[in-house]
Amino acid sequence: MRCSKFLVPALLFAGVTVAAAQTPSYTHVGRTPSKDEIQAWSISVGPDGKGLPPGSGTAKQGAAIFATKCAYCHGANAQGGGIGTRLAGDKAAQDSLTTIHPVKTVGSYWPYATTIWDYINRAMPRNQAGSLKPDEVYSLTAFILFRSSIIQENDVMDARSLTKVQMPNRNGFVPPRFEDIPDEHKRGCREGVCP
Amino acid sequence: MIPDKPDRRSFLKNTAALAGLAVGASAASPVAEAAPPPERVDDLHAYGERSHLVNSVRIGSINNPERRIEGEPHDLGLRSPLQDQVGMITPASLHFVISHGYEPVDIAPQEHQLLIHGLVDRPLIFTLEELKRLPSVSRFHFIECHGNSSPGGPGSANRNAPKGTAQDTHGLTSCSQWTGVPLSLLLKEAGVQKGASWIIAEGADPSKHSKSIPLAKALDDALVAYGQNGEPVRPEQGFPLRLVVPGWQGINNVKWLRRIDVVDEPYMSMMEVSRYPSLKLDGKSRWFEFQLGPKSVITRPSGGYRLPGPGFYEISGLAWSGGGAVRRVEVSADGGRTWKDAEIEGPAYKKAHTRFTAPWTWTGDEVVLQSRCTDDTGEVQPTIAEVAKLWNADLDFFKNATIVVGDFNAIQPWKVNRDGSVQNALF
Numbered sequence: 188m189r190c191s192k193f194l195v196p197a198l199l200f201a202g203v204t205v206a207a208a209q210t211p212s213y214t215h216v217g218r219t220p221s222k223d224e225i226q227a228w229s230i231s232v233g234p235d236g237k238g239l240p241p242g243s244g245t246a247k248q249g250a251a252i253f254a255t256k257c258a259y260c261h262g263a264n265a266q267g268g269g270i271g272t273r274l275a276g277d278k279a280a281q282d283s284l285t286t287i288h289p290v291k292t293v294g295s296y297w298p299y300a301t302t303i304w305d306y307i308n309r310a311m312p313r314n315q316a317g318s319l320k321p322d323e324v325y326s327l328t329a330f331i332l333f334r335s336s337i338i339q340e341n342d343v344m345d346a347r348s349l350t351k352v353q354m355p356n357r358n359g360f361v362p363p364r365f366e367d368i369p370d371e372h373k374r375g376c377r378e379g380v381c382p
Numbered sequence: 383m384i385p386d387k388p389d390r391r392s393f394l395k396n397t398a399a400l401a402g403l404a405v406g407a408s409a410a411s412p413v414a415e416a417a418p419p420p421e422r423v424d425d426l427h428a429y430g431e432r433s434h435l436v437n438s439v440r441i442g443s444i445n446n447p448e449r450r451i452e453g454e455p456h457d458l459g460l461r462s463p464l465q466d467q468v469g470m471i472t473p474a475s476l477h478f479v480i481s482h483g484y485e486p487v488d489i490a491p492q493e494h495q496l497l498i499h500g501l502v503d504r505p506l507i508f509t510l511e512e513l514k515r516l517p518s519v520s521r522f523h524f525i526e527c528h529g530n531s532s533p534g535g536p537g538s539a540n541r542n543a544p545k546g547t548a549q550d551t552h553g554l555t556s557c558s559q560w561t562g563v564p565l566s567l568l569l570k571e572a573g574v575q576k577g578a579s580w581i582i583a584e585g586a587d588p589s590k591h592s593k594s595i596p597l598a599k600a601l602d603d604a605l606v607a608y609g610q611n612g613e614p615v616r617p618e619q620g621f622p623l624r625l626v627v628p629g630w631q632g633i634n635n636v637k638w639l640r641r642i643d644v645v646d647e648p649y650m651s652m653m654e655v656s657r658y659p660s661l662k663l664d665g666k667s668r669w670f671e672f673q674l675g676p677k678s679v680i681t682r683p684s685g686g687y688r689l690p691g692p693g694f695y696e697i698s699g700l701a702w703s704g705g706g707a708v709r710r711v712e713v714s715a716d717g718g719r720t721w722k723d724a725e726i727e728g729p730a731y732k733k734a735h736t737r738f739t740a741p742w743t744w745t746g747d748e749v750v751l752q753s754r755c756t757d758d759t760g761e762v763q764p765t766i767a768e769v770a771k772l773w774n775a776d777l778d779f780f781k782n783a784t785i786v787v788g789d790f791n792a793i794q795p796w797k798v799n800r801d802g803s804v805q806n807a808l809f
Contacts, residue, residue, distance in 0.1 A: 210573070211504065211570075211571045211573070212570070212571065213515075213571065216508070216512045216515050216516060216571075217506040217507060217508045217512055217571065218506070219505060219506065219507075220505050220506070220507045224497075224507070225497070225499050225505055229499070229643065230584075230590065231582050231584070231592060231643055231645075231649050231651075232649070233645070233647060233649045233650070234647070234648075234650045235647070237645075237649075260447075269450075270447045270448065270450070271447070284661060284665045285663060285664065286663075287663070287779060287782055287783060287784070288784050289661055289784075289785060291656065291661070291785070293656075296656060296661075297655055298650070299650050299655065301650070302650055302651065302652055302655050305592075305649075305651060305652070306651070306652040309589065309590040309592065310588070310589035310590060313447075313448075313588070314588070316588050316589065316590065317590075359665060359666055359667055360655075360666070360667045360668075360669050361666050361668060361669075362670070365596065365648065365670045368670060
């Protein structure tokens with residue numbers, strides 16, 4: 188599958204160093220995946236909605252799914268349980284973030300609603316990860332957002348609306364961008380140099 | 383060696399399917415029809431055991447929520463017994479483990495594949511055998527949890543207690559010789575496109591752990607490792623494949639690595655927006671904290687030791703930094719009033735544990751021992767007061783914090799009492 192025009196540079200560079208040019212150096216090592224294979228593996232969802240599939244759901248639809256698949260660990264109203272963490276946020280939890288005992292929940296702390304979708308889709312429910320259909324994931328995401336008083340019960344969550352949800356703690360993270368960290372060798376805020 | 387289990391084969395099959403490894407019939411690799419694994423030789427000497435008189439072990443647990451015992455204090459994971467170790471390599475069997483509540487995945491190596499795709503000219507799938515055909519490197523690197531030594535959060539009661547040992551205080555770091563293929567080589571094979579700036583590394587564990595890593599770091603010194611200390615990477619460390627991201631918080635070192643997606647922005651996955659940003663008292667969380675600072679700890683003598691009496695003792699400890707190689711370690715035996723250079727057991731590798739030693743004669747008086755590391759970028763390990771300043775907090779904040787205080791690299795004091803007992807004197 189690898190084009191023969193790459194063969195000459197491959198031979199030239201083999202055993203020396205990795206080719207500076209962006210051409211493959213090692214022949215017949217690795218294979219080209221099909222588009223279907225890539226799509227089946229690609230589950231990542233970005234904060235701007237990249238990777239979100241078609242589908243939709245509301246908190247009302249999510250409530251029934253939550254009751255059967257999530258409540259056992261996370262509590263009937265997403266308030267947390269013996270096994271699962273608290274998901275729902277409220278004003279008190281948001282206000283606690285400036286105290287010595289912050290209550291970090293999905294609703295009070297997470298900056299992007301897309302992360303909720305991504306995590307439910309890839310990791311939940313525990314022991315049955317990957318079993319939920321896109322509509323179910325949208326519905327459950329909506330349910331957690333509704334239980335955190337961020338959206339209304341009948342608001343429809345889909346690939347477009349989810350990226351528009353304003354999370355309460357969206358501006359609680361600094362610096363806004365990775366590139367804003369001045370020392371590019373540090374790129375960490377350990378020394379207190381973050382804006 | 384693979385442990386024998388009666389239903390091993392069917393379990394492997396199910397796990398692989400769950401992990402999304404057997405995607406579509408066309409995904410079958412040329413070695414898909416691999417022979418069944420050999421039976422374990424039932425011989426005491428087939429895989430060596432340490433002396434039955436040596437009993438140093440990890441403490442803590444995987445923290446599987448389904449096996450949680452009511453009333454049992456939670457910890458972040460399994461801590462390595464640093465106080466019992468010599469040299470700079472951590473035995474793979476004693477390497478610290480954090481897996482966020484999930485048991486290690488049982489993956490058949492002949493079925494495991496690594497996909498590289500996204501903003502690349504040539505998406506590629508590699509089998510493990512194919513990765514082993516590529517030019518390999520072996521490098522010494524530590525991996526440290528960003529929550530190691532945290533005075534707050536799970537495990538902090540033991541960490542802060544006078545009875546705390548080096549395992550309690552610093553046991554979430556370990557050092558191995560990792561063998562594998564530089565990630566830069568794989569990315570060049572795939573041909574990174576213009577506009578790409580990040581990668582997402584993803585594991586095959588049940589939560590499909592996913593971590594955004596800047597492309598510059600991926601191309602710098604990240605390693606796709608299949609070997610650890612001369613043998614395959616341990617299951618708890620990501621068998622058969624683990625990403626090693628030298629000097630950066632442990633969370634970046636994705637275990638059971640199955641996918642690298644080349645993208646143009648960080649994807650803000652669960653761990654990077656919820657557990658790992660440092661939330662400070664101003665309500666602002668610092669994220670994109672990656673590189674671990676210079677750090678050291680005296681491991682002998684350390685908390686829990688009892689010196690039999692006055693006389694000569696060699697002080698010995700470990701130093702490391704995510705910024706590079708350890709250039710200097712100083713030791714104080716008078717509570718920080720005076721410092722002397724320790725001997726560094728070289729070569730001091732970049733982003734690796736480095737053993738230091740210093741001669742010391744104990745007079746029998748109460749003393750406080752501590753060590754201070756400087757890396758080759760010139761950064762010096764801070765005191766707890768200096769760390770508090772960075773957090774804009776006082777010592778009470780550290781004492782009472784309920785959340786993990788990330789990247790806590792303050793100097794660790796050990797107090798030697800007149801009776802020879804040694805105790806943790808952080809506070």
